[in-house]
Amino acid sequence: MASRLDDFRDYRARMNERIFQIDHLGIKRFFNLDTAAYREGALDPKTKELLGLVASTVLRCDDCIDYHLVQCVDAEWKDEELYDALNVALIVGGSIVIPHLRHAVETIDLLRAERKDSKS
Amino acid sequence: MASRLDDFRDYRARMNERIFQIDHLGIKRFFNLDTAAYREGALDPKTKELLGLVASTVLRCDDCIDYHLVQCVDAEWKDEELYDALNVALIVGGSIVIPHLRHAVETIDLLRAERKDSKS
Amino acid sequence: MASRLDDFRDYRARMNERIFQIDHLGIKRFFNLDTAAYREGALDPKTKELLGLVASTVLRCDDCIDYHLVQCVDAEWKDEELYDALNVALIVGGSIVIPHLRHAVETIDLLRAERKDSKS
Amino acid sequence: MASRLDDFRDYRARMNERIFQIDHLGIKRFFNLDTAAYREGALDPKTKELLGLVASTVLRCDDCIDYHLVQCVDAEWKDEELYDALNVALIVGGSIVIPHLRHAVETIDLLRAERKDSKS
Amino acid sequence: MASRLDDFRDYRARMNERIFQIDHLGIKRFFNLDTAAYREGALDPKTKELLGLVASTVLRCDDCIDYHLVQCVDAEWKDEELYDALNVALIVGGSIVIPHLRHAVETIDLLRAERKDSKS
Amino acid sequence: MASRLDDFRDYRARMNERIFQIDHLGIKRFFNLDTAAYREGALDPKTKELLGLVASTVLRCDDCIDYHLVQCVDAEWKDEELYDALNVALIVGGSIVIPHLRHAVETIDLLRAERKDSKS
Numbered sequence: 001m002a003s004r005l006d007d008f009r010d011y012r013a014r015m016n017e018r019i020f021q022i023d024h025l026g027i028k029r030f031f032n033l034d035t036a037a038y039r040e041g042a043l044d045p046k047t048k049e050l051l052g053l054v055a056s057t058v059l060r061c062d063d064c065i066d067y068h069l070v071q072c073v074d075a076e077w078k079d080e081e082l083y084d085a086l087n088v089a090l091i092v093g094g095s096i097v098i099p100h101l102r103h104a105v106e107t108i109d110l111l112r113a114e115r116k117d118s119k120s
Numbered sequence: 121m122a123s124r125l126d127d128f129r130d131y132r133a134r135m136n137e138r139i140f141q142i143d144h145l146g147i148k149r150f151f152n153l154d155t156a157a158y159r160e161g162a163l164d165p166k167t168k169e170l171l172g173l174v175a176s177t178v179l180r181c182d183d184c185i186d187y188h189l190v191q192c193v194d195a196e197w198k199d200e201e202l203y204d205a206l207n208v209a210l211i212v213g214g215s216i217v218i219p220h221l222r223h224a225v226e227t228i229d230l231l232r233a234e235r236k237d238s239k240s
Numbered sequence: 241m242a243s244r245l246d247d248f249r250d251y252r253a254r255m256n257e258r259i260f261q262i263d264h265l266g267i268k269r270f271f272n273l274d275t276a277a278y279r280e281g282a283l284d285p286k287t288k289e290l291l292g293l294v295a296s297t298v299l300r301c302d303d304c305i306d307y308h309l310v311q312c313v314d315a316e317w318k319d320e321e322l323y324d325a326l327n328v329a330l331i332v333g334g335s336i337v338i339p340h341l342r343h344a345v346e347t348i349d350l351l352r353a354e355r356k357d358s359k360s
Numbered sequence: 361m362a363s364r365l366d367d368f369r370d371y372r373a374r375m376n377e378r379i380f381q382i383d384h385l386g387i388k389r390f391f392n393l394d395t396a397a398y399r400e401g402a403l404d405p406k407t408k409e410l411l412g413l414v415a416s417t418v419l420r421c422d423d424c425i426d427y428h429l430v431q432c433v434d435a436e437w438k439d440e441e442l443y444d445a446l447n448v449a450l451i452v453g454g455s456i457v458i459p460h461l462r463h464a465v466e467t468i469d470l471l472r473a474e475r476k477d478s479k480s
Numbered sequence: 481m482a483s484r485l486d487d488f489r490d491y492r493a494r495m496n497e498r499i500f501q502i503d504h505l506g507i508k509r510f511f512n513l514d515t516a517a518y519r520e521g522a523l524d525p526k527t528k529e530l531l532g533l534v535a536s537t538v539l540r541c542d543d544c545i546d547y548h549l550v551q552c553v554d555a556e557w558k559d560e561e562l563y564d565a566l567n568v569a570l571i572v573g574g575s576i577v578i579p580h581l582r583h584a585v586e587t588i589d590l591l592r593a594e595r596k597d598s599k600s
Numbered sequence: 601m602a603s604r605l606d607d608f609r610d611y612r613a614r615m616n617e618r619i620f621q622i623d624h625l626g627i628k629r630f631f632n633l634d635t636a637a638y639r640e641g642a643l644d645p646k647t648k649e650l651l652g653l654v655a656s657t658v659l660r661c662d663d664c665i666d667y668h669l670v671q672c673v674d675a676e677w678k679d680e681e682l683y684d685a686l687n688v689a690l691i692v693g694g695s696i697v698i699p700h701l702r703h704a705v706e707t708i709d710l711l712r713a714e715r716k717d718s719k720s
Contacts, residue, residue: 015582022559022585026567026637033633034575037211037626042200047167048208054171055178055212056576058456060301061540063579064212080162080264087266088168091157092175092184094454095274096296096418099303102255105262135462142465144440146277146447153273154455157266176456178576180661181420183459200624207626214574215634216538216656219663222615225622277451282440287407288448294411295418295452298696300541304452320402320504327506328408331397332415332424334694335514336536336658339543342495345502375702382679382705386517386687393513394695397506416696421660423699517691522680527647528688534651535658535692544692560642568648571637572655572664 005110008066038071046075050085057089060096062103069104073111082108125230128186158191166195170205177209180216182223189224193231202228245350248306278311286315290325297329300336302343309344313351322348365470368426398431406435410445413464417449420456422463429464433471442468485590488546518551526555530565537569540576542583549584553591562588605710608666638671646675650685657689660696662703669704673711682708 019027038048049071056064072082086104090097139147158168169191176184192202206224210217259267278288289311296304312322326344330337379387398408409431416424432442446464450457499507518528529551536544552562566584570577619627638648649671656664672682686704690697 012582015586018589019581019585022563024560024563024567026633026641027563027570027581029629029633029636030567030570030575031578033626033629034211034578036629037208041207041626042198042204047170048204050167051171051174051205051208052212054175055209058175058454059178059212059576061576061579064576078162079262083262083264083267084162084168085171087161087264087270088157088171089175090267090270090454091154092172092179092455094418094450094457095270095452096299096301096304097454098271098274099301101259101267102252105259106255109258132462135466138469139461139465142439142443144443144447146273146281147443147450147461149269149273149276150447150450150455151458153266153269154458156269161266178574179456181456181459184456199622203622203624203627207624207630210574210627210630212575214538214570214577215572215630216659216661216664217574218631218634219661221619221627222612225619226615229618274451277448281447282438282444287410288444290407291411291414291445291448292452294415295449298415298694299418299452318402319502323502323504323507324402324408325411327401327504327510328397328411329415330507330510330694331394332412332419332695334658334690334697335510335692336539336541336544337694338511338514339541341499341507342492345499346495349498372702375706378709379701379705382683384680384683384687386513386521387683387690387701389509389513389516390687390690390695391698393506393509394698396509401506419696421696421699424696514691517688521687522678522684527650528684530647531651531654531685531688532692535654535689538655539658539692558642564642564648565651567641568637568651569655571634572652572659 003110003114005066005070005107005114008063012063012067046077049075050077050081053082054085054089054092057086057097057100057104058093060093060100062100065100065104066107069107069111073108073115079108079112123230123234125186125190125227125234128183132183132187166197169195170197170201173202174205174209174212177206177217177220177224178213180213180220182220185220185224186227189227189231193228193235199228199232243350243354245306245310245347245354248303252303252307286317289315290317290321293322294325294329294332297326297337297340297344298333300333300340302340305340305344306347309347309351313348313355319348319352363470363474365426365430365467365474368423372423372427406437409435410437410441413442414445414449414452417446417457417460417464418453420453420460422460425460425464426467429467429471433468433475439468439472483590483594485546485550485587485594488543492543492547526557529555530557530561533562534565534569534572537566537577537580537584538573540573540580542580545580545584546587549587549591553588553595559588559592603710603714605666605670605707605714608663612663612667646677649675650677650681653682654685654689654692657686657697657700657704658693660693660700662700665700665704666707669707669711673708673715679708679712 038045049068053068053072056068086101090101158165169188173188173192176188278285289308293308293312296308326341398405409428413428413432416428446461450461518525529548533548533552536548566581638645649668653668653672656668686701690701
């Protein structure tokens with residue numbers, strides 16, 4: 001059964017491929033720079049993904065939240081740690097963030113369910 | 121010689137005191153909740169201050185950036201780590217963040233100069 | 241026949257319940273503070289819901305608009321008064337608010353239709 | 361002694377006059393529409409100014425906050441009512457609003473001092 | 481076969497008609513002013529639509545992006561020119577704009593497919 | 601006599617130099633990409649600077665507005681054309697943009713005065 005996460009991943013992969021075809025040098029370089037920003041540096045990738053999650057949450061972008069949550073779960077952040085990071089975003093961003101908090105918590109649950117499925 | 125950081129700290133302390141006098145229960149509780157969000161939890165305070173810095177930077181609030189940089193330097197984040205976090209904020213938030221990046225880098229320099237002064 | 245408002249109410253109730261289960265003290269306190277902000281104080285709840293509606297509209301959050309419109313209709317604001325408040329939000333926030341104005345006007349119509357149904 | 365409010369009023373008056381000289385039909389019409397949005401309608405001007413204050417606060421614009429606070433004090437909103445409205449803005453907009461809350465509270469104090477001076 | 485663009489156009493037309501029925505003078509005047517802003521002036525309408533596209537993209541409003549892309553394609557902007565404008569929006573607005581870049585590129589493809597269909 | 605534009609240019613140059621010294625690869629690449637976004641491409645640099653101005657105005661960043669106005673005047677955009685672009689930004693972004701419109705109009709006047717001085 002396809003979840004909304006599968007739809008997101010399919011659409012994202014398809015349109016990123018389409019954007020790659022467009023072959024605009026500036027856009028391609030920005031995509032590379034975006035990927036590079038989360039690589040090992042003075043900070044480790046795990047910490048950076050959490051920064052990306054909080055930035056996405058206060059800026060209220062569900063797709064960006066989903067993307068960074070996928071990365072955060074891969075990087076082995078635990079649920080309680082993700083909730084604690086989302087709490088910082090909620091306090092900084094206020095109640096206007098709440099719909100995105102609901103979305104984020106649902107995404108975490110979907111990601112945990114996927115992990116369980118893949119193990120069984 | 122008073123730096124702009126001293127002015128910020130004075131104004132912030134004076135107006136927070138004034139807001140405390142106003143004695144609005146909701147506002148006081150929010151201030152408490154805001155302080156509590158950065159305390160030890162599933163995440164440690166040091167990590168949370170970095171989250172606060174990145175959230176403040178993508179939301180482009182110089183006063184909030186200064187506040188969290190003070191906390192980040194106190195929490196012993198190194199300059200290179202702060203720059204790496206600011207880079208994540210720059211990529212997420214785009215060139216509109218650049219004036220705040222300039223401000224943040226200047227604040228880091230001012231904070232390091234203060235530390236040096238207090239040791240000499 | 242379920243409207244999009246029923247879907248919104250179901251999803252909101254379900255995910256708020258899930259967030260309650262998570263049992264993060266900071267998040268729970270913020271939810272309480274959010275509820276308390278619209279209770280009787282120096283201003284009455286009816287006025288505060290209108291403030292919440294305008295804040296949600298200029299910040300362009302459809303879920304928040306729907307939530308406050310439900311409360312505003314319950315608080316007996318008339319359609320013409322809601323339109324006048326939305327006009328303030330439109331002037332403050334500009335044409336980028338228009339898609340959310342469309343959404344808000346549709347939600348008002350759906351809420352009035354619900355009231356009619358429940359009376360017949 | 362000129363306060364920062366006098367500076368704001370002078371600059372605002374001078375630049376609005378300059379914008380009027382520019383004589384761009386669209387800009388002039390927008391300014392008229394902006395003024396008209398706060399006039400008597402389904403809602404009274406007093407209520408609308410409070411809506412303008414909250415919208416300005418969640419959108420974090422100090423000049424807009426000052427402008428609407430001047431109007432709100434003229435419309436006889438009491439301090440406690442203004443604080444209660446600012447609390448709604450704080451909850452909706454989060455801690456990123458705090459520097460603007462400090463500014464707003466200071467402006468209210470300056471406006472009250474002006475009133476006292478003009479009576480003595 | 482109805483695309484999401486047809487759904488958008490239908491909903492937009494229907495709700496704009498509904499908003500017209502509401503007959504709020506301020507809202508109607510704002511809609512007129514909004515239309516007028518893109519008419520021939522010191523700048524030509526073609527340039528102004530591109531400005532509207534970039535403004536909509538950095539403010540991250542998919543409906544506004546779609547509306548201005550329809551106008552931009554009608555105004556005979558070529559795909560490469562639209563991509564170059566979207567690149568400016570991406571650099572100014574950062575990676576948080578990427579989901580809207582995907583949406584915009586898909587809309588351009590849908591608009592080109594419509595043009596092809598109408599010619600065949 | 602040093603204008604606020606000179607102060608802005610000095611501070612910007614000094615802090616950009618400082619950021620260059622920091623030598624963070626991601627930040628340096630972003631700065632290069634930012635510069636490149638306004639170079640000749642499918643669109644000419646003159647058009648792109650106007651896009652940058654409107655993006656900066658709706659995102660309400662005075663420093664970014666000043667930077668792009670300097671570039672726009674260098675690119676020979678006339679005052680009436682700049683006002684017409686600012687009108688688009690005002691309509692898209694609403695009255696919250698007005699303080700930045702005042703700032704922009706003042707900057708245009710300062711830039712014209714500089715040009716006159718340098719010719720005399």
